[in-house]
Amino acid sequence: MPFFAGEIFVSDVYKKHVLDQTGEEIGRLRDIIIGVGEPFPAVTALVVTGSETYILPWDIINLFNRRVISVTALASNLTPSAVSPTDILIYRDLLDKQIVDINGAKLVRVNDLELGDVKGRLCLVAADIGLRGILRRLGWERQGEKFLSALHYQLQHKLISWHYVQTIEPRLNRLTLTVSRQKVSGLHPADLAQIISEVSQKERSALFGSLDVDTAAEALHELEPQVQADIIDDLSKERASDILERMPPDEAADVLGDLPEAKAQELIGLMEKEEAEDVQELLEHEEDTAGGLMTTEYLAFPPGMTVGDAVTELRLEAPDVESVYYLYVLDDQERLLGVVSLKSLILASAQTRLEEIMKAPVKTLPLDAGEEDVAEFISKYNLLAAPVVDENMAMRGIVTVDDVVDFLLPPASRKKRRKL
Numbered sequence: 001m002p003f004f005a006g007e008i009f010v011s012d013v014y015k016k017h018v019l020d021q022t023g024e025e026i027g028r029l030r031d032i033i034i035g036v037g038e039p040f041p042a043v044t045a046l047v048v049t050g051s052e053t054y055i056l057p058w059d060i061i062n063l064f065n066r067r068v069i070s071v072t073a074l075a076s077n078l079t080p081s082a083v084s085p086t087d088i089l090i091y092r093d094l095l096d097k098q099i100v101d102i103n104g105a106k107l108v109r110v111n112d113l114e115l116g117d118v119k120g121r122l123c124l125v126a127a128d129i130g131l132r133g134i135l136r137r138l139g140w141e142r143q144g145e146k147f148l149s150a151l152h153y154q155l156q157h158k159l160i161s162w163h164y165v166q167t168i169e170p171r172l173n174r175l176t177l178t179v180s181r182q183k184v185s186g187l188h189p190a191d192l193a194q195i196i197s198e199v200s201q202k203e204r205s206a207l208f209g210s211l212d213v214d215t216a217a218e219a220l221h222e223l224e225p226q227v228q229a230d231i232i233d234d235l236s237k238e239r240a241s242d243i244l245e246r247m248p249p250d251e252a253a254d255v256l257g258d259l260p261e262a263k264a265q266e267l268i269g270l271m272e273k274e275e276a277e278d279v280q281e282l283l284e285h286e287e288d289t290a291g292g293l294m295t296t297e298y299l300a301f302p303p304g305m306t307v308g309d310a311v312t313e314l315r316l317e318a319p320d321v322e323s324v325y326y327l328y329v330l331d332d333q334e335r336l337l338g339v340v341s342l343k344s345l346i347l348a349s350a351q352t353r354l355e356e357i358m359k360a361p362v363k364t365l366p367l368d369a370g371e372e373d374v375a376e377f378i379s380k381y382n383l384l385a386a387p388v389v390d391e392n393m394a395m396r397g398i399v400t401v402d403d404v405v406d407f408l409l410p411p412a413s414r415k416k417r418r419k420l
Helices: 090-094 131-138 141-150 170-175 178-185 189-197 201-209 213-220 225-234 237-246 249-257 261-270 273-283 307-320 342-347 371-380 401-408
Strands: 017-019 025-034 043-049 053-057 061-064 069-071 098-101 106-109 112-118 121-128 159-161 165-167 299-301 326-330 336-341 385-389 395-400
Touching: 025 053, 025 090, 043 121, 090 170, 106 189, 112 131, 121 131, 131 141, 170 201, 178 213, 189 201, 189 213, 189 225, 201 225, 213 237, 225 261, 237 249, 237 261, 237 273, 249 261, 249 273, 261 273, 299 307, 307 342, 326 342, 336 342, 336 385, 371 385, 371 401, 395 401
Parallel strands: 017 069, 299 326
Antiparallel strands: 017 025, 025 043, 043 053, 061 069, 098 106, 098 165, 112 121, 121 159, 326 336, 385 395
C-alpha cells in the first residue's frame, strides 16, 4: 500500500521528481487522475512526464508526500502511455475552475486542492478558495504569512470540503456527488439563479440539467428573460414542458411570454391540458394590466360549505397553490360572493358555514385595470391579494402583493410577460 501522511496540497507535489525503486528518476509529476467515488473521489493514477509520458497506477506507488514520490517498479520496465479522454485530471480539469460552494451559495474559484486519507485511500477532500491557496501555488505562502502578520492580518485558511462542492463544468458531471445534488436543490431559488446567471451557457445548461424538476421550476422564474430563453432552448421539449407545468401559471406565463411565439405555443401544446389552459388564458391579457399580473391559482369554496370541510379541503389543495392569503366564496356561476381570512377560518367553529363569516361585498379589480391602479388598490385596502373579476363578476384570478412589489422594482429587475 502506498505510504502517505497528513494533508497534501496539489501545489506541494506538482512537478516533483518521481523515482523508481532504485532511485532513478522517471520524470516529474504533471497531474493526478481521480476516479468517481462518494463522498470523495480517490486518486487512481499519476501522470509523470520525462523523456516519455507514463501513467502510473496508484497501486505501484510506494511513497507519496511533499518530499518524495516513488514507485515500486523499475523505470526500465515502464511502458509509455497517454491520458484517456475520459480521465479526470486534478490539475488540468479542476484548478482555477469555478465551482459552487453549496454552503456559501456562491461561485468560487479553485486556487488549490487538498488530498487526504479517507479509509486508507488518498482522496480529493477539499478545495482551497482563499488567498493562501494562491500564495502556495506561487511558492510565497510563508513569505505572505509573515508579511501580512506584520500588518496585523492573519492569513486565513479557506477550505471547502468536497462534500459541499458542486462542479459546473459539463465533463465533470461524473464527479457530482448525489449528496451535492441534493444540497444544491436545497439552495434558495434566488441564490441558485444568481449562480446559474454567472456561469457560461455551457456550464449553465449542465448545472440546470442536474436539478430536479421542482427545483428547476423554482429557479427558472428567478432568471433574466434572456437566460431563461437560452436554458429553455437547451432543454428537450419534454423536460421544458415538465418544468413549466410545475411553475405557478403566472410564472410559467412570464417565461413563455419572452420566448418566440412558435416555441411558446409548442411547449404549451406539450403541457397537461389544465395547466396549459391556465397559462394560455394569462397570456391573452396585456402584461401591464390586472389580467396580466394575476395568477389563476387561488382557493375558492361554495357559501354553504362548513368551516370544518373548508379546512379539510384547504389542507388538501394548499400544497398546489403558490400563495394562500384568503379563501374566496363563489356561487355556482363562479361569481364572487365574499372573502374569508385565514384568521376568521381558524376562530370559527367547525359547523359554521362560510357565508356566515365571509366579508361582503368584496372590493375587486377588473381585468383591464392598469398596474398603477392595481398597486394603489392593494395599498389602499391593505391587502395581501386582490381578486380580479370579469364583466360578469366571475372570478378570474388574484394579484398578490408580491406582484405589486415586482412592479415597483426598477424596470431592469422586473419580470415581464409579453402577450402572445
